[in-house]
Amino acid sequence: MIGTFLSRSFIDQVEPGGKPVVHYDAQLKGFGLRGMPSGYKSWIVEYRPYGGGRRVGSRRMVLGSAATLTAEEARKEAKRILALVRLGGDPAKGRESDREAPTVREFSRKFMDDHVREKRKRRTVVMYQDHFDRLINPLIGSLKIHLVTKSDVSSMHRKIAKSGQGGRRREGSANRVLTTLSSMFGFAIREDVLPDNFVNPVTRVERYPENYTAHYLTFEELTKVGAALRMGEAIGIPWRIGETARGSKHLAKPENRRTIIDPHAAAAVRLLLLTGARKGEILNLRWDEVDFERKLLLLPDSKTGEKTIPLNSFALAVLANIPRIGPYVIPGRRDPDKPRGNIQKTWLSILRQAGIAHARIHDLRHTHASVGVAQSVGLAIIGKILGHTSTAMTARYSHLETNPVRRGSEKIGRSISKAMGH
Structure with a gap:
């Protein structure tokens, strides 16, 4: 039906018929009101896309329900859509693209x-x-x-x-x-x-500031870490839990409340300190990547790609005493054919016993480098030991002290081992 100005008063007069009927607006071509036999009424707009003539098939878009969208609002939206069509667009296709777009x-x-x-x-x-x-x-x-x-x-x-x-x-x-x-x-x-x-x-989106400062373990702290490690291996590190804590009545007897550090977890901590390797490089280390003869760790893949880590005599001694029960140097506790997932609980127990408030496992790598600087090992040598790909990464340690690769590694290993009481 054509020739009626669509308004609120007209909408109220439209009665449901036996089939869908579209009442077109007399002023805005293509704008209309569709009435359904159920009584539902909605605003629509019809157009020929891309500014085409009669050889281009027409499209119809539903603008919304007449119960929630006023005649003025619907007319405004219809004008906007028809303007897009005159510019050569196809608003209905945009809606289809929206529906097809992946989440x-x-x-x-x-x-x-x-x-x-x-x-x-x-x-x-x-x-x-x-x-x-x-x-x-x-x-x-x-x-x-x-x-x-x-x-x-x-x-x-x-x-x-x-x-x-x-x-x-x-x-x-x-x-x-x-x-x-x-x-x-x-x-x-x-x-x-x-x-x-x-x-x-x-x-x-603005990131949160991350202000964590690397903790370089002092020689005194290394001594305490070494003592905590030996205690954990020998008799276990005592739990710290109050007798009145929830569930404390179900705990083991006081003399049995200790965290035993297994030899593989203890070896992992020592190797991280003595080599300066990353945690993942040690926890995923395979025995076939350890070259005892040439005193090297030959890593086929690391954060920076293929990598070679020199082994000082102290790291070699740790490796020589690790029980071999699978392909990995630090095997999983439940499945020895898989690498150890993490040693976070072991490290936290050591820190608690040593009385050190905050230090990440990654700080063992920083400590290795800081000991090297203290022993007058050049930054270039430290960079090679750590596998840094740029001198800027190693330069962060230059403030710690005034200022060939294996000799540097040996000096670092000797200092750490001595501090830890080995």
Whole structure:
């Protein structure tokens, strides 16, 4: 039906018929009101896309229900759509594209399969997958990838930072998740899933400041760490728990409340200190990568690629005394054919017994370097021992003291071993 000015008074007069009927507006061509036999009424707009003539098929878009959208609001939206059509567009196709666009959860699978697993190291694959499974997808996984906004990402960032147990902040984890998500958006642009002019919403989100300062263990602290290690191996490190704590009546007898450090975990701590290797390099070390004859660890893959770590005589002595029960130097506790997952609980027990408030396992690597500087081992040599790819990475240790590779490693190992009472 054509020739009626569509208004609120007209809508109220429209009665349901035996079939759907469209009442077209007399002033705005293509704008109309559709009435259904059920009594439902909705606003529609019809047009021929891309500014085409009669040889181009017409399209119809539903603007919304007449019960929730006023005639004035619907007319304004219809004008906007018709203006886009005159510019050569097809608004209905845009809606179809929106429906077909992948969600963050859907595209994250493609990102992991086609990019991360193909071009990144195993540890990066594990970390990224964990970020998507536990943090990103539960929070924004249902959003269409092209509709994710800075506000969505900021909200996710804040929630992750507040998600630590016991009210603890997880700002570092929240920042690393942003890196994962930003990488996914970059991949989507390169794959033409998003247009070249798409603004990555992650780049505009401010990261939390991370002000953790590396803890360089002093010689006195190394002595305490060595004593705690020996105690843990021999009789165990006493638990620290109050007798009135919840569930304390079910605890073992006081004389049995000790954490025994197994020889492999103890060896891992010593090797981290004596070699300056990264935690993953020691925990994933295989026996076939240990060259006793040439005094080297030959790592086929590390954070910086293929890597060789020199072994001083003290590290060699530790390796020579480790029980061999599988292919890995530090085998898993439950499955000796797999590497040890982590030694965090062991390290925390050692710190508690040694009376050291804060020190990460990674600080053992920093300590190795700081001891080298104190022993006047040149920064270039320390960089080679640690496997740094740039002198800037090693320069961080230059403030610790005024200022060939195996000799440097030997001097560091001797100092650490002496401090730890070996």
